[in-house]
Amino acid sequence: MKRIAWVLVLFSVLTVSVFAQPKQGSTLEAVRKRGYLIAGVNSSNAGWAYLKSNGSYEGFEIELAKALATAIFNDPSKVQYRPLTSKERFTALQTGEIDVLIRTATFTLTRDTDLALNFTTPYFYDGQSFLVRKDSGVKTIDDLDGATIAVLTGSTGEITLSDIMAARGLKYKPLLFESLEELKNAFFAGRADAWTSDKSSLAATASSYPNAKDYVTLEATVSKEPLAMAVRHGDDGWYDIVQWTLYALFLGEEKGITSANVDKIKASSKDPEIQAFLGVKDALGQKLGLSPSWAYDVIKKVGNYEEVFNRYLGPGTIFNITRGLSVPWTKGGLLYSPPFK
Amino acid sequence: MKTLSDEPGPKTGARGWISRVAGRAVFWARTNLFGSWFDSLLTMATLWVAASIVSRGLLPMAALDWSVIRDNLKLILTGSYPEPQLWRVWIAVLYVSLFGGFSFGGAGGRMPRSLAIVAAAQCFLFLAPISTSSKAYVACGIALQLAGFFSSRLLDARARAWIAGAAWISFLPLSFFLAYGMTGPDGWMPVVATNYWGGLLLTLMISLTSIALSFPLGLLLALGRRSSLVLVRAASTCFIEVVRGVPLITILFIAYLIIPLALPASLNPSVFIRAMIGVIAFHSAYMAENFRGGLQGIPRTQYEAAASLNLSKGKTMVFVILPQVMKRMIPVLVSSFTGTLKDTSLISIIGLLDMIGISSAIVSNPEYMTSSTQVLVFMAAIYFVLCYSISSASYRLEARLGVTTTKAGGL
Numbered sequence: 104m105k106r107i108a109w110v111l112v113l114f115s116v117l118t119v120s121v122f123a124q125p126k127q128g129s130t131l132e133a134v135r136k137r138g139y140l141i142a143g144v145n146s147s148n149a150g151w152a153y154l155k156s157n158g159s160y161e162g163f164e165i166e167l168a169k170a171l172a173t174a175i176f177n178d179p180s181k182v183q184y185r186p187l188t189s190k191e192r193f194t195a196l197q198t199g200e201i202d203v204l205i206r207t208a209t210f211t212l213t214r215d216t217d218l219a220l221n222f223t224t225p226y227f228y229d230g231q232s233f234l235v236r237k238d239s240g241v242k243t244i245d246d247l248d249g250a251t252i253a254v255l256t257g258s259t260g261e262i263t264l265s266d267i268m269a270a271r272g273l274k275y276k277p278l279l280f281e282s283l284e285e286l287k288n289a290f291f292a293g294r295a296d297a298w299t300s301d302k303s304s305l306a307a308t309a310s311s312y313p314n315a316k317d318y319v320t321l322e323a324t325v326s327k328e329p330l331a332m333a334v335r336h337g338d339d340g341w342y343d344i345v346q347w348t349l350y351a352l353f354l355g356e357e358k359g360i361t362s363a364n365v366d367k368i369k370a371s372s373k374d375p376e377i378q379a380f381l382g383v384k385d386a387l388g389q390k391l392g393l394s395p396s397w398a399y400d401v402i403k404k405v406g407n408y409e410e411v412f413n414r415y416l417g418p419g420t421i422f423n424i425t426r427g428l429s430v431p432w433t434k435g436g437l438l439y440s441p442p443f444k
Numbered sequence: 445m446k447t448l449s450d451e452p453g454p455k456t457g458a459r460g461w462i463s464r465v466a467g468r469a470v471f472w473a474r475t476n477l478f479g480s481w482f483d484s485l486l487t488m489a490t491l492w493v494a495a496s497i498v499s500r501g502l503l504p505m506a507a508l509d510w511s512v513i514r515d516n517l518k519l520i521l522t523g524s525y526p527e528p529q530l531w532r533v534w535i536a537v538l539y540v541s542l543f544g545g546f547s548f549g550g551a552g553g554r555m556p557r558s559l560a561i562v563a564a565a566q567c568f569l570f571l572a573p574i575s576t577s578s579k580a581y582v583a584c585g586i587a588l589q590l591a592g593f594f595s596s597r598l599l600d601a602r603a604r605a606w607i608a609g610a611a612w613i614s615f616l617p618l619s620f621f622l623a624y625g626m627t628g629p630d631g632w633m634p635v636v637a638t639n640y641w642g643g644l645l646l647t648l649m650i651s652l653t654s655i656a657l658s659f660p661l662g663l664l665l666a667l668g669r670r671s672s673l674v675l676v677r678a679a680s681t682c683f684i685e686v687v688r689g690v691p692l693i694t695i696l697f698i699a700y701l702i703i704p705l706a707l708p709a710s711l712n713p714s715v716f717i718r719a720m721i722g723v724i725a726f727h728s729a730y731m732a733e734n735f736r737g738g739l740q741g742i743p744r745t746q747y748e749a750a751a752s753l754n755l756s757k758g759k760t761m762v763f764v765i766l767p768q769v770m771k772r773m774i775p776v777l778v779s780s781f782t783g784t785l786k787d788t789s790l791i792s793i794i795g796l797l798d799m800i801g802i803s804s805a806i807v808s809n810p811e812y813m814t815s816s817t818q819v820l821v822f823m824a825a826i827y828f829v830l831c832y833s834i835s836s837a838s839y840r841l842e843a844r845l846g847v848t849t850t851k852a853g854g855l
Contacts, residue, residue, distance in 0.1 A: 138629070146797055147808035154797075154805040156516045158524035158642070184524075185639050185715075186805075187795045191700060195795075198704040198712060281793060284804040284816060311813030421810050 130202055130334070130341035131175070131392050139181040142168035143201035146186035147283065150307050150415050150422045151207060160184045164205045166411040167226060167332065167349070171203060173404045174348045174397045188281075190257040193218050196335055203334055203345055207301075209259045210331040219336040223346045225329035226408075228428035228437055229301040231263050233321045234309055239296060244271065244323055251276040253286050253295035263326040264299050283308070301328050307422045344391050350440040351398040354380060355407025357431045357440065362406045369399060380443040387443060398443070408438065505821065512815035513822050514573050516806050520822070523642010523797050529625070529634065533645060534581045536619040538588055543611040545589035549596025549604065558836070559593060616656055623649065638716035642797035644826060650716075650798070651785040654723040658784070659777075661724065662731025666739060667761070669732065680732070687729035692790055696722045700794045719791045727784050734776050738769040771845055778838035782831040789827075799823050 134140050144164055145152040152162040169179035185201050196204045197219065208214070209229075210222040233252070235241040241250075244267065254261050256279040268275050278295045280286035283304075290298045291312055298305065302320060309315050332349065334342050355361070358377055360368050369381045379385040381402075386395035394400070405411060408431075416424045430436030477487040513520070522533055548559040563586060570582045596604050623645070625635040641649065668680030687695065699722030704712050713721075742765050750760040792801035803823050807816045 146795075146801070147804040149808040149810055149813060153808035153810075154519060154524065154802070155809065156519055156806075157527060158519055158522070158640075160524075183637060183639065185795075186797055186801070188793060190793075191795055194701055194704075200704070200712060200715075282804050284807060288816060308813075311810065313814060 130338045131344060134175060134202055138176075139183050140168065140172045140175065140203070141183045141185055141201045142171070143185050143187045143192055143195050143204040143206055144168065145206050146184075148207065148304070148307075149311065150420065150424070151303075152205075161415070163227075163412060163415040164207070166405055166414065167205050167352075168203070170352060170401045170405045170411075171345060171348050173401045174344065174351070174393055177394065177397075177400045177404075179404050188257075189255065193220065193333075196220065196333060199335070202341075203332055205332050207304075207330050208333055210329045210333075211259065214333075220333045221336060221342045222331040222333050223342075223349050224439075225331045225437075226349055226429075227303065227330040229303050229328035229330055230324035230427075231260055231299060231326040231328060232302045232305060232324055233297045233299050234290075234305045234318055235297045235321065237317055237319050241297065241321070244321065244325065245273065247275060247297055248273045249275065250296035251278055251294070253278045253280060253290045253298040255280055255283065255286060255300065258300075259326070259328065260300050267325050287312075302427075303416075303424050306424050307416075310421050310423065340392060344393065347391060348397075348401060350443075351380070351401050352405075352408040352411065353431065353438045353440040354398075354443060355402045356409040356438070357433055360402055360407060361410055362403055365399060365402045376443055385444075505817065508818055509815070510818055512806065512812045512818050516809075516812070516819075517574065519802055519806060520643045520799065520819075520826075522645045523802055524640045525623075525642065525645060526636060526640065529636055532622040532625070532633070532636075536615075536622050538581070538585055539611075539615065539618065541585035542588040542592045543608060543615070545592030546596040546604075546611070547592075547608045549593050549599075558840070559589070563589065616653060620649070620653075638714045641716065643799055643802045646716075646791075646796060647785075647788050647798045650720055650723060650791060651788045653720060654727050654788070655781050655784050657724050658727035658731045661728035663735050663766075665728060665732035666735035669736060670739065684729045684732050687725055688733065692723075692726050692787055693793065695726050696790060696794055698722070699725070715794060715796060719794060719796055723784070723788060723791070727780070727787075730780060730783075734773060734780060735769065737776070738773045739765065741772060742768055774838055774842050774845070778835055782834050785830055785834070786827060799826065 144160065145162075146154055146160070148162070148164075150162060152160060152164040155161050165184070168182050168184070172181045173179045175181070185195065187195050187201075187204075187206055189206075192204055192206050192208065193214070195201050204220075207229075208222075210225060214220055215222055233241075233244070233247065235247075241247060247268075252264060252275050254264055254277055261277070261279070264275075264277065278289065280289065286298065287308055289295060291314075302324065305320050309318050309320070312318070332345055334345055358374070358380075360377070360381075365381070368377060369383060372378060372381075372383075375384075377383075379387055381399045382388060382395040382397070388395045388397040391397070406414070409417075412426065412429075413419060416422050426436070428437045430438060432439040476483075478484045518527070518530075522530065525533065544562070545559065566582055566586050566589075570579055570586070574582075596608075599607070623636065623641065624638070625633045627633050627635070629635075665680045665684055668676045669684065671677050671680070690698075696719060699718045700715065703718050703721065707713070746764055746768070747760060750764045755764065788798060789800045791798050792804075795801075797805060800823065803816070803819045806812055806819050807814075812819075
């Protein structure tokens with residue numbers, strides 16, 4: 104009797120593992136069949152991705168997910184957001200729990216290879232710096248010798264910090280935090296002399312603090328932090344869709360096509376690239392597996408890069424983040440879309 | 445000018461009463477607060493500490509802008525749970541109201557104090573600035589609670605026990621069913637994926653489920669550890685010791701990372717399920733050790749007495765040993781239940797938006813970025829109310845079962 108039970112158990116384990124082999128289907132197909140996109144996002148990064156009072160997600164990175172959903176479904180609401188911490192974000196992508204990761208992930212060689220990810224072109228060019236009290240007299244990184252420096256654990260900032268301090272032979276005491284919220288409270292309560300993070304994040308957080316003018320970000324940028332969307336290795340078609348959706352936002356800004364004037368431009372423009380872009384002729388979308396009007400839908404329902412940026416991070420918001428290199432190449436920046444041909 | 449104090453005559457009326465009370469107060473203060481120089485020193489120090497807590501802690505806190513709580517109440521209670529589907533959560537709340545009132549019915553002749561407190565709290569909630577539909581639900585809850593209370597008194601004790609038992613056992617499966625849903629997006633009860641659950645809803649779902657499941661699992665593990673079958677004993681001991689030797693955070697990370705890699709992709713369980721598996725594994729190991737302690741406290745003579753009545757091993761356990769173990773273990777169980785409730789706050793580190801996770805999400809909203817104190821204080825208050833009601837319920841249970849003779853605490 105006992106033996107029969109064991110055989111049964113073994114058999115059931117085998118059947119489960121045989122029939123439940125991961126399917127190597129295309130992500131686009133899976134997303135279409137499911138009826139919505141699953142995006143891995145942050146839930147508590149002011150301006151970039153956060154929860155509104157009614158429980159819906161909002162922010163610059165959320166708009167990128169909405170743009171992707173619009174490209175696929177022509178409906179910005181067809182996204183399920185999966186809140187992720189900085190530690191688990193890549194695992195969630197590897198295990199297939201999410202389709203795309205849009206969570207202030209820095210594009211690095213190790214992540215691209217070891218973690219088997221494909222990064223898109225960066226959607227924001229960030230860089231690490233330090234926030235200090237104005238009256239501390241700290242002007243350069245060398246002034247931070249012996250300082251207590253607050254940093255988020257699991258971020259590239261933590262590694263960069265130890266690298267640059269070691270390279271300059273400076274001693275420091277790291278104060279590690281799991282969440283931005285704890286770090287903020289500790290830093291503004293004076294538990295650390297400096298706080299290191301990406302400039303955008305420092306600006307965003309400092310601006311919310313009542314005594315924001317008592318703090319200053321150091322001039323020096325000590326690292327390159329290109330923030331990019333990521334997908335899994337092994338599905339190039341899906342990668343193309345994510346990549347070209349971002350290019351569509353770039354091109355929209357470059358050509359001055361906004362959600363307000365896109366209908367007019369579509370009707371009147373003689374520029375062959377714009378005609379191809381908006382699906383007037385050359386159904387470029389079909390080459391990606393999308394509808395011919397996908398880029399028009401994205402611009403119409405979500406907006407171009409500038410619109411999306413200004414909605415949550417731009418001069419009209421309390422953050423007023425300087426775009427730095429994240430402006431179109433025509434204005435001397437790095438946002439460059441290959442031709443839509 | 446003639447003042448009151450210049451008036452001659454005996455100290456009668458209100459003035460006399462005041463001076464008597466004042467005299468008594470001075471006498472009491474002299475004997476209790478300023479009896480010796482050391483007592484006086486202690487009194488002054490305590491007063492100073494109390495005054496600084498009030499002036500630096502409580503007064504500034506009361507002066508803060510608390511609108512963040514009112515505006516985000518929905519987020520704190522249910523997270524991103526879609527608004528049109530909130531009625532399902534309300535039904536679960538109403539279910540608790542009805543059977544909560546029902547279970548109180550057996551408590552005694554008049555309305556028990558705890559029911560009165562709950563009703564008063566609900567009336568207070570009714571007056572709070574919440575939406576009209578929420579008020580309707582709260583009013584409905586009060587009515588159902590009273591209905592449950594009075595209807596249960598029409599029944600005899602046996603029927604009451606059966607109905608209450610069945611209702612509470614089916615509560616968790618029912619609330620899961622309600623919260624998760626069953627139909628497609630256009631049906632009357634669309635599925636709400638667990639990553640939209642949040643706040644108090646998520647905290648309660650995870651902690652109540654792990655309390656409900658770690659209890660029987662812990663009992664099985666404890667019995668397994670005492671089993672005469674080598675394999676069972678070794679497996680139970682190994683599980684208990686390994687799990688108890690690792691912090692909960694590590695267990696949660698293991699559950700988060702290993703489960704999806706170990707299982708085929710098509711079975712990939714949601715983070716909610718993974719967190720729950722981790723929390724349940726952790727608490728059942730602790731529960732097993734609690735039970736082992738309880739089992740060891742039963743004198744050998746009880747087993748011998750049962751054996752002399754020709755009871756089988758199983759019957760001895762179920763009818764003789766376990767009832768005694770349960771009764772003794774109430775205080776331990778309650779403290780581990782409150783521990784479980786509070787431990788669930790750790791799930792926020794694997795990205796679940798429980799009450800702690802949701803509080804950092806709220807203060808990331810540009811509108812509320814400076815309100816973290818208010819949010820955290822409110823979360824602490826919710827945790828306190830939950831844990832305090834669990835422990836006061838257990839004091840009542842202990843008193844009724846006659847486990848303790850000393851009066852346990854209580855405000």
